[in-house]
Amino acid sequence: MVMLPGQVLAAPTSFPHVIGNALLCLDQVDSTYFKKYLTDNFQTPYKIEGGAYWFKIDSxxxxxxxxxxxxxxxxxxxVFLGAVMEGPQDxxxxxxxxLTGIKFxxxxxxxxxxxxxxSFLIPYGSGKSKIFCVKRRIYGMSTNNKMRIT
Structure with a gap:
């Protein structure tokens, strides 16, 4: 599949379950798995910034x-997986x-x-929010250690 500059691909049908559960920390966050999942479905990352691979999507x-x-x-x-979403945090x-019964x-x-x-939900720029699940990496593995966002 050839992707044109600026083109955004639609998400696969597995997206809500696979990505949704991981964003809410309801499933394991395995960066190797998710990088492959995202690359297979959305091509290569459009940037590498802040210790992260970034993928443009439309879902x-x-x-x-x-x-x-x-x-x-x-x-x-x-080890983390996150998303930028349109809409204010509240x-x-x-x-x-x-939709899920999970409270923030x-x-x-x-x-x-x-x-x-x-999982965390924070304001991000004007009218957007970030949601992400993050775990501290220990000896190449992830654990449920808490990370304080400052």
């Missing part, structure tokens, strides 16, 4: 539009709770919301 999840997905690089201290929080609560940082399973 909906939890009632919000996802425009980008990011996964940690191999050299990152953390709106996405309500939609996720209605204010973390120590006033702008950061965290769910009991460990």
């Amino acid at each position: 909906f999840l939890y009632g919000g539009k996802i425009t980008e997905i990011f996964i940690n690089t191999e050299s990152s201290e953390y 709106s996405l929080k309500i939609k996720i709770e209605e 609560f204010q973390d120590q940082n006033i702008e950061t919301l965290r769910s009991p399973p460990g």
